[in-house]
Amino acid sequence: MSRKILSQWRLLLIPVVITFMALVPFDWFLGQYKYLGTVIGLSTIVTVGLCLFMGYTGQVSLGQAAFYGIGMYFSAVLSSVHGLNPWLAMLIAACVTGLVALLLGIILRLKGNYLAMATLAVGFVVWKIAVIDDMGCTGGPDGIRGIPYLSIGSFEFDSQFKRYYLVWGFCLAILLISQSIVNSRIGRALRAVHGSEEAAESLGINVFRFKLKIFVVSAVYASIAGSLFAHHQLHASPGYFEPIDSVYLVIMAVIGGLASIWGAIFGAGAVEILRNEILIHYDKWNMVILGLILMVILILMPEGLFVALKTGYQQEGVFFIPRRIWRLARSLYSGIKGFHRRKIAGSLQGEPD
Amino acid sequence: MTWEQFQQYIVIGIQDGSIYALIGLGFTIIYAVTNIINFAQGEFVMLGGMCSYMLVDSVDVPTTPTVIIALLCAAAIGALIHLLWSRQTSRLMLSSMVVLLLGSIPLVLFLYGEFASMEMPVGIASFLPILMVAAVGFIMYLLGIQTARRPTTVGLIIITIGAALVIRGIAGVIWGDKMHRTPLYWEQRTIDVLDATVHTQVLWILATMVIVAILLQLFLSRTMLGKSLKACAHNPIGAGLMGINPKMMALIAFALAAAVGGAIGAVMTPKVGMTYESGFLYGLYGFVAASLGGFRSPIGAVIGGFLLGIGRALIIGVDWWLFNSDYKDVWPMVILVVILLLRSNILAEEERLG
Numbered sequence: 045m046s047r048k049i050l051s052q053w054r055l056l057l058i059p060v061v062i063t064f065m066a067l068v069p070f071d072w073f074l075g076q077y078k079y080l081g082t083v084i085g086l087s088t089i090v091t092v093g094l095c096l097f098m099g100y101t102g103q104v105s106l107g108q109a110a111f112y113g114i115g116m117y118f119s120a121v122l123s124s125v126h127g128l129n130p131w132l133a134m135l136i137a138a139c140v141t142g143l144v145a146l147l148l149g150i151i152l153r154l155k156g157n158y159l160a161m162a163t164l165a166v167g168f169v170v171w172k173i174a175v176i177d178d179m180g181c182t183g184g185p186d187g188i189r190g191i192p193y194l195s196i197g198s199f200e201f202d203s204q205f206k207r208y209y210l211v212w213g214f215c216l217a218i219l220l221i222s223q224s225i226v227n228s229r230i231g232r233a234l235r236a237v238h239g240s241e242e243a244a245e246s247l248g249i250n251v252f253r254f255k256l257k258i259f260v261v262s263a264v265y266a267s268i269a270g271s272l273f274a275h276h277q278l279h280a281s282p283g284y285f286e287p288i289d290s291v292y293l294v295i296m297a298v299i300g301g302l303a304s305i306w307g308a309i310f311g312a313g314a315v316e317i318l319r320n321e322i323l324i325h326y327d328k329w330n331m332v333i334l335g336l337i338l339m340v341i342l343i344l345m346p347e348g349l350f351v352a353l354k355t356g357y358q359q360e361g362v363f364f365i366p367r368r369i370w371r372l373a374r375s376l377y378s379g380i381k382g383f384h385r386r387k388i389a390g391s392l393q394g395e396p397d
Numbered sequence: 398m399t400w401e402q403f404q405q406y407i408v409i410g411i412q413d414g415s416i417y418a419l420i421g422l423g424f425t426i427i428y429a430v431t432n433i434i435n436f437a438q439g440e441f442v443m444l445g446g447m448c449s450y451m452l453v454d455s456v457d458v459p460t461t462p463t464v465i466i467a468l469l470c471a472a473a474i475g476a477l478i479h480l481l482w483s484r485q486t487s488r489l490m491l492s493s494m495v496v497l498l499l500g501s502i503p504l505v506l507f508l509y510g511e512f513a514s515m516e517m518p519v520g521i522a523s524f525l526p527i528l529m530v531a532a533v534g535f536i537m538y539l540l541g542i543q544t545a546r547r548p549t550t551v552g553l554i555i556i557t558i559g560a561a562l563v564i565r566g567i568a569g570v571i572w573g574d575k576m577h578r579t580p581l582y583w584e585q586r587t588i589d590v591l592d593a594t595v596h597t598q599v600l601w602i603l604a605t606m607v608i609v610a611i612l613l614q615l616f617l618s619r620t621m622l623g624k625s626l627k628a629c630a631h632n633p634i635g636a637g638l639m640g641i642n643p644k645m646m647a648l649i650a651f652a653l654a655a656a657v658g659g660a661i662g663a664v665m666t667p668k669v670g671m672t673y674e675s676g677f678l679y680g681l682y683g684f685v686a687a688s689l690g691g692f693r694s695p696i697g698a699v700i701g702g703f704l705l706g707i708g709r710a711l712i713i714g715v716d717w718w719l720f721n722s723d724y725k726d727v728w729p730m731v732i733l734v735v736i737l738l739l740r741s742n743i744l745a746e747e748e749r750l751g
Contacts, residue, residue: 104551106558151734153741156550157434161684162737165730168681172730176723287677291558298555328569328673335562338555343545346552 093262099302102238107167115267145263187281301348414706420683439680445662446671534655
């Protein structure tokens with residue numbers, strides 16, 4: 045029953061969402077949020093890559109911002125200092141980032157904890173090298189200015205309005221590509237790797253090669269987002285990809301649901317809106333709140349907020365949230381009454397009554 | 398680099414090495430018992446420093462006797478916990494209440510001090526943070542790790558990252574952006590050893606490291622609780638069959654690691670200062686130290702810490718090609734990745750066996 049409703053809703057939902065997104069930059073609608081919308085689009089692109097790598101393949105990356113940074117700097121340096129065509133610069137940046145990811149791919153032999161630390165270290169090193177600026181090409185902490193806008197023929201993406209559509213065009217393309225990756229043989233192989241690497245290996249899947257492929261793909265996504273950002277902000281500096289930004293990207297992927305392509309928009313949107321519009325008034329509390337969100341989501345619904353909401357809706361219909369809160373409160377209450385053997389933390393997921 | 402300079406860099410290396418060694422120890426304790434890498438370990442260090450700052454805020458008289466009293470207090474509390482452990486009834490409840498109480502004492506004292514403008518000697522002020530931070534580690538495990546549903550390695554990593562963000566953010570809210578220092582423990586600033594000038598606080602840092610390492614070693618090898626902890630690290634299921642509660646052990650491991658972090662944080666603050674963001678880098682270095690020592694051995698972590706500290710100081714000293722002070726933070730990370738890769742087969746095997 046609810047499934048049927050869902051499919052009916054979905055038919056209506058998709059055009060509504062697309063129209064909404066398309067109307068955002070108009071001044072009579074949500075014009076003042078053009079910039080925010082663009083940032084969300086960029087974050088979505090990186091998050092989709094991270095979802096592929098973390099959610100579908102079951103790996104972990106705390107250094108994704110490094111690839112964003114590499115893409116950003118290559119675009120910036122090639123197009124501003126060397127005067128290359130921005131599109132060509134972007135392509136070269138993506139290729140270089142892919143190559144870097146391919147070389148770094150050796151760290152994919154590590155798992156879990158160690159992979160997390162190794163990627164964190166890589167992210168830190170890339171950021172630090174950009175700050176140190178030994179070769180004199182990254183401009184140190186101040187970064188690079190004088191980057192041209194992207195343009196097609198004589199049509200230049202010189203206004204916020206145009207760039208919003210540019211970024212979301214890229215974003216949509218990347219979402220669709222990722223969707224088809226996930227639904228293809230590769231996607232199934234990835235899920236097998238996530239389930240059990242040994243089992244996948246025994247089915248004739250070259251586990252390392254698949255992990256490497258998806259690592260490179262996610263790095264290239266991040267690089268594209270970085271390049272777009274460079275031509276959007278006209279500025280590239282280490283401040284845009286600090287190690288902590290990788291953590292924020294992980295938060296986006298987690299909120300969106302790790303194994304969910306379209307959830308990435310939701311996650312990126314939620315975090316960017318929180319960071320740029322709401323938490324900006326609360327100074328350092330933003331870290332606390334984002335950290336709490338991250339913890340609560342992973343404790344109660346490790347599959348991600350977006351996915352949890354979706355399955356909850358599918359299972360119990362529209363009012364599933366109050367029902368589950370009620371059940372959680374009740375189980376907590378009974379947990380406090382009999383502290384010892386009973387399960388203390390009830391769940392938003394809930395057991396059948 | 399002359400011989401005098403070399404000695405000076407070695408002193409710096411010993412100072413940093415002791416710090417990294419203790420942070421690495423914290424990693425090892427938690428990792429050995431729970432197989433979790435605690436990304437909040439660096440934040441424990443930061444909290445230790447910040448709490449000690451909070452406690453001495455308006456004080457300028459450091460005295461040695463208070464330090465001794467503080468150590469006696471520590472022994473008494475250790476004995477108390479040990480006593481509680483040997484009782485069979487609902488140890489979890491009891492010990493959690495004890496630690497929470499102990500953690501709240503400094504807070505009450507602090508509030509009292511705020512209202513009555515009480516002055517707290519720096520000795521006590523650098524001991525109490527240990528308890529406060531231990532309480533934080535304790536709460537973090539109870540609320541964050543133990544409640545996790547269907548925990549996976551990746552999920553637990555992200556939970557500890559979330560906890561790190563929360564701790565860092567709260568520290569930022571309370572203590573602001575400024576770098577805080579506490580007064581030195583001794584009035585004399587420096588002494589001369591051979592040709593090098595040694596900051597007296599470095600001696601304290603080294604002494605703390607040695608004392609904590611010895612106490613930890615004694616705890617692990619001589620007490621029943623410590624042995625249970627070790628048993629749990631070797632084989633949680635087998636330990637469970639012997640009547641040891643692995644969750645309880647994990648809880649103790651978190652509190653212990655936090656206490657170790659808090660201790661070094663409090664002692665190093667007079668020398669290096671502390672901002673709310675310092676924790677991240679110290680955590681990374683502690684992890685490098687632990688990885689140099691093979692993750693599971695406390696002694697290995699100490700040796701790794703000293704290797705890292707002295708190596709890093711010498712990189713600053715050498716100042717040749719890419720080995721200069723700009724790259725002092727880069728090389729340890731490169732070495733970390735290389736070590737992880739070299740050990741990847743062993744690590745994978747360990748992970749598989751759990």
